Amino acid sequence: MAVLVTGGAGYIGSHTVAALLDKGEEVVVVDNLYQGHKEALLGGKLYKGDLRDEALLDRIFSENEIDGVIHFAANSLVGESMTNPGKYYHNNVYGTLVLLEAMKKAGVSRIVFSSTAATYGEPEKVPIDEYDRTKPTNAYGETKLAMEKMISWFDVAHGIKNVSLRYFNAAGAHESGKIGEDHTPESHLIPLVLQVALGQREFISVFGDDYPTEDGTCIRDYIHVSDLADAHIRALNRLREGGESAVYNLGNGTGFSVKQVIDVSREVTGREIPAKIVPRRSGDPAVLIASSERARTELGWTPKFADLRPIVESAWAWHSAHPDGYGK
Numbered sequence: 451m452a453v454l455v456t457g458g459a460g461y462i463g464s465h466t467v468a469a470l471l472d473k474g475e476e477v478v479v480v481d482n483l484y485q486g487h488k489e490a491l492l493g494g495k496l497y498k499g500d501l502r503d504e505a506l507l508d509r510i511f512s513e514n515e516i517d518g519v520i521h522f523a524a525n526s527l528v529g530e531s532m533t534n535p536g537k538y539y540h541n542n543v544y545g546t547l548v549l550l551e552a553m554k555k556a557g558v559s560r561i562v563f564s565s566t567a568a569t570y571g572e573p574e575k576v577p578i579d580e581y582d583r584t585k586p587t588n589a590y591g592e593t594k595l596a597m598e599k600m601i602s603w604f605d606v607a608h609g610i611k612n613v614s615l616r617y618f619n620a621a622g623a624h625e626s627g628k629i630g631e632d633h634t635p636e637s638h639l640i641p642l643v644l645q646v647a648l649g650q651r652e653f654i655s656v657f658g659d660d661y662p663t664e665d666g667t668c669i670r671d672y673i674h675v676s677d678l679a680d681a682h683i684r685a686l687n688r689l690r691e692g693g694e695s696a697v698y699n700l701g702n703g704t705g706f707s708v709k710q711v712i713d714v715s716r717e718v719t720g721r722e723i724p725a726k727i728v729p730r731r732s733g734d735p736a737v738l739i740a741s742s743e744r745a746r747t748e749l750g751w752t753p754k755f756a757d758l759r760p761i762v763e764s765a766w767a768w769h770s771a772h773p774d775g776y777g778k
């Protein structure tokens with residue numbers, strides 16, 4: 451039996467593929483390589499193609515014995531989702547519909563889904579737990595919430611059991627040093643800060659220092675990509691054991707400000723890392739911190755990277771050894 455990983459050549463997907471292979475799982479990947487890199491796959495069988503291609507999905511399910519799906523494939527740039535929401539509904543929501551229909555046809559009844567803290571929008575309280583209100587403030591988060599709900603209705607109607615994992619800020623790289631984060635364009639804080647350390651950018655823009663936080667910059671909950679990978683496998687195994695559908699937050703439960711991220715990166719890299727305060731980026735909540743108690747209790751999940759420094763160290767190990775990522 452194999453696990454189908456959609457978007458498996460992407461950042462979090464490739465780390466999950468690596469973790470599945472370590473556990474001796476057979477892995478099948480579908481990725482159109484829009485953002486992904488075939489070099490990021492440490493094994494498994496790749497179908498290069500689009501999730502929205504019904505015939506391709508039917509072929510993948512008929513050529514392989516799939517017992518569960520881990521679904522990462524999506525577009526995830528918040529800013530772009532605000533200027534081109536149609537792209538997000540088409541790729542994220544319609545893509546998920548095609549996947550679910552193909553699963554239904556093939557009789558595959560387990561899916562672990564990449565959701566996001568963006569489903570909550572501006573939090574009513576921190577830490578955020580799974581019972582808190584979901585009110586996305588951008589089209590990306592709205593499509594992820596729609597995907598979660600669609601998957602739940604396929605459970606009600608067709609018994610497709612599911613776990614939606616709402617992750618906070620993914621960061622870091624694989625311990626082997628072989629795979630890491632390589633997005634074009636890059637929008638995430640830690641890789642951008644490290645690009646400044648590498649001399650590839652002149653300075654890091656700090657999006658606002660007038661937030662109601664101690665140092666005025668936004669606070670986020672950074673979670674290591676390998677800890678995320680581990681949670682996906684635990685979620686899949688829970689479904690294999692007959693567990694009910696569920697939603698879990700995945701974060702460390704500790705927040706770090708943008709300034710703290712820059713300071714820790716200066717310590718880790720020993721480089722100066724110039725920073726410039728620029729206006730706020732629209733749609734950024736001041737503080738996002740996860741309560742992951744439910745994942746800890748029900749999945750037995752404990753993040754190995756509980757502090758920011760080792761997360762930045764692992765990211766730096768990747769970026770300094772691969773300054774051009776996977777290459778052009």
Ligand SMILES: NC(=O)c1ccc[n+]([C@@H]2O[C@H](COP(=O)([O-])OP(=O)(O)OC[C@H]3O[C@@H](n4cnc5c(N)ncnc54)[C@H](O)[C@@H]3O)[C@@H](O)[C@H]2O)c1
Pocket residue numbers: 456457458459460461462463480481482483484485486487499500501502521522523524525526541545564565566567616617618619620621633
């Ligand atoms: N990176 C984060 O901090 C973060 C936080 C919360 C949630 N997420 C979610 O996690 C998932 C993975 O994030 P990531 O940072 O690894 O992104 P990524 O862009 O690196 O990976 C997504 C992969 O999906 C592929 N893909 C996209 N559309 C496809 C399609 N129609 N058909 C086939 N392949 C397709 C891309 O080529 C890419 O390899 C996304 O769904 C994202 O929304 C990410």
Ligand SMILES: O=c1ccn([C@@H]2O[C@H](COP(=O)(O)OP(=O)(O)O[C@H]3O[C@H](CO)[C@H](O)[C@H](O)[C@H]3O)[C@@H](O)[C@H]2O)c(=O)[nH]1
Pocket residue numbers: 526566567568617618619620637638639640642654655656657658668669670708731734738
């Ligand atoms: O050049 C930059 C980039 C980011 N930031 C700040 O750094 C923090 C982290 O920003 P990221 O873009 O790295 O991450 P986000 O918190 O915006 O987004 C992450 O969490 C979201 C959920 O809230 C989504 O899931 C999204 O995919 C995921 O990357 C934010 O306060 C942002 O304003 C800067 O100051 N300068």
